[in-house]
Amino acid sequence: MTFVSRRTLLKSAAVLSAYGAGLAVMPRLSQALAATDPVEIEALTGDVLLDGKQATRGVMRYALSGQTSTDPSPPILRARRGEAFKARLINRLDEPTTIHWHGIRLPNDQDGVPFVTQPHVYTGDRFDYAFSPPDAGTFWYHPHCNTLTQMGRGLAGVLVVEDERDPVFDGEVVLNLRDFRLGGDSQFIEQFKPREAAKTGTFGTLRTANWRPEPHYDVPAGGLVRVRILAADVTRIYNLKLAGAEAQIIAIDGHPLLERIPLDMAVVSPGQRLDLAVRVADSEGVEMVLEDIRPSTPKVVARFRAVGASLKRNLGDLGSLAENAGVEADLSNATEIPLLLSATAETAARDSICGTLGYSFWAINKVPYPGDTPDPTAPIAELKLGRTYLLNVENVTPHAHPIHLHGMNFKAISSNKREVQPLVSDTYLVLPDEKVQLALVADNPGDWVFHCHIIEHQKTGMTGYFRVT
Template sequence: MPANTPHSLTRRRFLALGAGAAAAAGLAACSTGTSPATRIGPASPAVAGAERARRATGAPVRQVSLNATVGEVDLGGTTVRTWTFDGRLPGKEIRLKRGEVLQARLSNGLPQPTSVHWHGIALRNDMDGVPDLTQAAVAPGGQFGYEFTVPDAGTYFFHPHVGVQLDRGLYAPLIVEDPADGADYDTELVVVLDDWIDGTGTDPDAVLAGLRANGMSMGGMGSMPGMGAGAMQGMGGTLLGGDAGDVTYPHLLANGRVAAAPTTFATRAGQRVRVRLINAAADTAFRVGIPGVPMRVTHTDGFPVSPRQAEAVLLGMGERIDAVITVPDAAVPLLAAAEGKDGYAQVLVQPGDRRAGVANDAALATLKTRPVLTVTDFAAADAVSLPEKNPDVMHDLALAGPSGKYVWTINGKTYDPKEGLPVHQGQRVRLRFVNMSMMYHPMHLHGHTFQVRGAGGRGPRKDTTIVLPGQTVEVDFDAGNPGQWLAHCHNAYHGEAGMMTIVSYVE
């Protein structure tokens, strides 16, 4: 597929061409490396050894309890029955310092098995929370104790890695502080963005079942709540390059509230606020900004970048961005518009007693016309940039779908935990994400932070990056965290429909 696919080429016509699977197989053959002989599994001594190397003698231990429960939550005038951690939406933030040890006891009060994945953390492999790969799923009524060192400061979050449970309310921020934090700001605002469908006449499991039963055909989807026009509503979106999503969501949330009843952040005019943005959505990218208030972007996915001034930024699912703003005299909305879809979420930034109203159409229109920074606009700060080096191994990941009814693949195959892309400890690894579909994919690598190869070879450090339709994105990382690590699309429905593979450390 050419880099700029004409908008007249519809998804259904593209599928009819029947070329995706064959081309994907050809790209898969371009990967270097051999089939793994002996995998370094989560119980390997090498995994325990890597954790010992990360953990300082006498490192402080932070203990938390996570109770996965079923109950009702108020989205701001709309009450839904859903699954959450401890009845909160988002769950309670976990905050600790770099180098500390987190002990988290999960109790499963859900009707399904579950787990916790610590998104973005370079943790020990047996604590990564991927059933059938790094641990057994925690059965209903069961418990599991997670324990690991947090080696890198930054903005992270946690969520399940079972089915499409991410598209319920099971997520919360995980903030790892650096001793140097606070030098350029006075206070913090953490904003978690989400798209919401659970408890609105359907649930994520029913939505996935509908996609698998009916495929992407318009006629077959119209009767399924939460589906229909949403699957094609983003065609031709300039930032996303094509389809904006497969699901129509009745609500968009910022910190658990709909736009009509937003949370308020009380502050003072002139204060410098570090805004930590987290996109926990399952199927929606957000364009985020404060009309009339510039943002100084300082971090992507937890790692510092050369600061850039921005009027708006784009966040795909699983991505995080940190930015510093100076609070104006008047109250303003921090807006998150669904890119290529209808609707928005917001948090009101309120200095003193100067109350802000709900964002109006003019504010939203302003956000949609402002310049937007994306991954290609950022470069890693010198302190975290990888030394220039030719890769020891390179793997292509051809992203294709949806074939059949609703199948998304990597290298022509759906996820198989017994297969993977082999790497060896100490290697410089290059992954080439080659998007052969008509939809963007936010690709996430567990257990590592890679460097996107931008202009001049030095893009930002990230663990999740958008790959646009018809485009190729190259990322490099140093293989220094042994184990079996998932690499997958962070659209929850694409991942569950097969778009996952494994970066497999081998001996």
């Protein structure tokens, strides 16, 4: 087993990799890419073995052009903070698509939302994205067109933004967590049920990490391993515990914690990311198990096995992650914006080229988003560039909503349900009956979508956008 350190990875200007089961770090590195060369990402449809029984037809996946791999799961893209990153989407699906770069503060026309920031990318067409990520951390990429079907069938990958000032780990594991909705014959079944979309959302039947049920990864005994976790599922909220090893939460949603938190149980909702520093067991062959304990019976997410002689590292040896930009809010001059998350009984969403579920179950400020449509839709609010705003989010429903803001970050200020840490983030899980204040500095001009990341909720009305001018 060859372990690739972060320092080695950072020798490339923009490193891309794909990963396979049983490997703790990026085992196959592509050649370094010049800053002027785009990473070519193909969106494809094909047959993939997901449940270990027989191939599932109609799986949608991302692949790097010109690279062959036995691993069909989405490639991990790597970029460096502050350096040019270019990606060319080549659409080989039978329908339009786009790429949204979740959590990245980028120019508005690179955000990947049809009818809001860019045109669709039709079958056979391509679209070039270019930006310099200002923050380091764990982010991701996925479509924003016919989202439930395309994400539900596989289109969601991890984007890692590196910083050479970050501490060196002895290994790295990247986990892309998601369900697939398959029947007993290994084929896709209906992606959603209306009665479930009107509640918590429709859960998948096959639970995977990196498109495999309960994958295992070899990690260096006694070493410090960075585990990057993405909740790419369209519905599931995870309650994660790690048995057999000591671990600390070092970053949430890509942003470093000022004070690391020992991992007891971490809640990660759709759209969110969690970075762990794991101190691997010393004895070779010892297994560590990451579990989701949210169901009545805990489910194994992934297994880690210690290999080799102990490196005898200590979590106290680990230096700090490089800081990202904070949210420097001027609360004394903040403008408050009410945001009511509620159910609705409005008329059905209109059909469009980016698809609709045909229902409106949810709303923001009592207005359900009409679907992905070219018809004019008013913004939730118009924000002035550079001003501070307090988003007063109130969830009057009995269900949780992971609310995601495109293109900017916010910081939790207060909640009526729990003590909040002033963490910089782009996604916040709003609990039932919770009232939370999120501070936002309108520092990025454009139209920025704001929506629930339970995709059935997004597609049935709980969506809107802010206009920053």
